[in-house]
Amino acid sequence: MTRLVSRTNSPHQSGSSEKQLRIYNSLSKRKEQFVPLEPGKVRMYTCGLTVNYLMHIGHARTYIFWDVVERFLRYLDYEVTHVSNVTDISVDDNILKRVKASDQAFQQLVTRYTQDYYHDRHLLGVADPYTYAIATQHIQEMIELVQRLLDKGFAYEAKDGVYFRINVYPEYGKLAGIDPDALRIGAGGRIDMDEYDKESVGDFVLWKRAKPGEPFWHSPWGPGRPGWHIECSAMSAKYLGQTLDISGGGEDNIFPHHENSIAQSEAANGTTYVRYWMHVRHLQLGDEKMSKSTGNFLTVREALEQYNVAALRLFLLSTHYRKPLMFKDTAIQQSQRQLDRFRQVLSRLQAIKEGKVKLSQAEKQILGSIKETKQSFESALLDDFNTGRAINHLIRFVNLIHSFLDTQNNITTETVQELLAFFESVGSVLFGDLYTREIQLKADPVVSKLVELLLQEREQYRHQQQYQQADRIRTILSELGFEITDTKSGTQWWIKSKS
Template identity: 40%
Template sequence: MINSKITLYNSLSKQEEELKTISDHEVKMYCCGITVYDYCHLGHARTCIVWDVVRKYLQWRGYKVTYIQNFTDIDDKILNRARKEKCSMEEVSERFIKAYFEDMERLNVSPADAYPRATHALDGIKKLVWELEQKGYAYQTGGDVYYSVHKFDGYGKLSGRKLDDLQAGAGGRANQSEAQKENDFDFALWKSAKPDEPSYDSPWGKGRPGWHIECSAMVREMLGETIDIHAGGNDLIFPHHENEIAQSEAVTGKSLANYWMHNGMVKVEGEKMSKSLGNFITIRELLEKYDPMAVRLFVLQANYRKPIDFTKDAMESATNGWHTFCEGLQFGIKHGTSLNWTEDTHHNMITSVQERFCQEVDRDFNFAAGVAILFDLAKDLRRESNILVHEGRTTLSSEELGDKWYTLITLADVLGLKVDFYEQDSAQTQMSDEEIEALVQERIMARKAKNYAEGDRIRDILKEQGITLIDGAGGVTKWHR
């Protein structure tokens, strides 16, 4: 494997740093997941694709990666939906967790190693709250437990926020009784039960956990007191990740994560995505219009830390780019026989391409530059495919073409770009060779009878099925998929 060093941008230090893991060749990585009260949207797609590819790349570079992503299944938004639909909070959560996995499978996002849920981590949550209370960082009032922010010296080190600048209620996610708190910016660790709400037993009475404490407890339970990478969208830097740091580090005295990484947000036609603006796009709606791999390519062609703008033009460009990738990825399937490849034919990675790919992506996961390198390979193979079809030859040797193709499919797999996802919907309706040959013969007969309109009609039918016809001398017609 390439020996160059991987650097990444650390949101905590505000600079790029060399990746140095706690254990050699191992990465413990946690990504803040979704609150399961609705279908996932375009922003979730970006977050899940980005960290999926970071994990894939680290694994390909030789690291053993333990990747954990949580589900928040206790939340006011879930509760409100359950009330509206007259069902339980658990029913809402289960429905949208199932939908999440369906959406991610279509986007070729590999499953995490584990998906802890807040409802399954209650013992760890209560233990952490109790420890914070014992150490003087938490206080109880009226059945609620709050974190006393001013007692943690490092508060604000991730976001750059100063306590003096914080506004009332900035640290909370749900409605809280402000009068009970010692300071406006203290945030809830445990919320006392309200009438007709789900609640759980605790040393402070019946209630449910605050949002921030859930992730602190799940990180600790699944990965330990200090992890390598903590990831998520940059909208989580404050207050969620800032509060995670305060909670975890106050108890352990250790860094919660050595590297904090955040992906940028998604805009739609230049505007922030929101239901009120009518530009809210779920993954399901998106995949009704666009190929899943075109969506993946769209996400990877941008710097992961920068905002991206979802526009019709951008998606058309990504779709065209994916078509080029497809032609390159299918090269060996289409032409392997013509090039005398067999099951025993061995192809090699092109070392120079692999080195360039690693050099680019090693710099803070520059997937856009990696995509550009693969795009050049795909274009080369598409050109050779056209020459082979139309002229019956290639400009490169069979061995060179095999190495190009092998390099492309190997590195594309690192990015999660797979051609079988592109073809899975059309495969079931694909014409057989016999059906194609029959239509080709019908067209030949029509042209001999000077019925050129019928010949053109048949050509169009075949073209819609992805079949190209090549008319040669003596009335001979060749075809290829």
């Protein structure tokens, strides 16, 4: 649950030719070189959860991905300010429906699910953003923005609320590739106009007047609540300014949410709202996409009853974020095996004591491979955050070190330190807070001492050919969660994975 702190003292390298980040922009529909508005700084806003239920693993894919984006930008020495919202009113009628269906009061329900949301993010190793922008705490900013849109003629007041008028904003539809004419009345729109008081089908609500029994806030247009889209435009401007470098969410957010956010912000401010739009594809469960509205979903908590959290995170990053991903047991098992191997290699490295002084030829090759792997890892992520490719490079290297440790009699302390530092820097980008919590498992010094003593005993027994006794020690250690292997360079041990 750490908050990422900007490293402002290290040189900003993103300008160097070998580290050019390219991002697929959902607005231009092509990969573009990433150039932030202000050199060295990134203003990032992501759409968080509507807190009407627990987070499902489709959401987890998106939030874990943003975590990797933020961490990799910091890895490149950008100073990142990341703001993410919590939709705790929404005007989201679904919250109101759920309130009606349960006995809980509105505030109790959203408070509970907001806490659950933070908790589940921490479980997944996702860092807290610079700010969680809570919608109900920014009603005043939303009212001011709606007023500005009314003053500029982009909005109008109707009987049941205030609406954005899309036909006076000519760029409407540019993100989703939608023809605004198709949304107008008489053009076969799907929306039943009897339900609304708006002028045109495509117009969307900025402020909704409250019906009896609904939660409300006072406004110049009477008691009511803001429309869903207005919160992101108002809150992102408050914390990050009128133009953001990166923004996005799940692909479902493209239309109408982000299309409407662009219209509101750009109409009100007269300037570009977001320079790079990014959208994560959905997660597929069975034959359908995972979605709260259809009921086809698995919560993060349910998934964690079956799978280790680091294995789940690795699996969710195993496919590039713009490709659909199928939630499959066999694929998660494979991630689990990769994870076990990674932990094993780290423990073996940590257990190596002072090595010999002379650098062997094989060891020199390993040092060269660190450099190559670092480059491949970086170039994968620089290419529109291709996490799947980055993971493949990392795992290939983990396997190489595993075989290397099997065959080497000795290894210098410098190489061990260099390997551990490398694994930590790339592992922390992919695994986030889980790297120290779940991957680089370190035994308590007293425990290590006891394990070492037992292993010396075992060695004595083996020396005296009392194999039964020696095996008994091995069994005891195994039952306590320590794995033992005998290699050319002596007996090594590590903490077994928790599954």
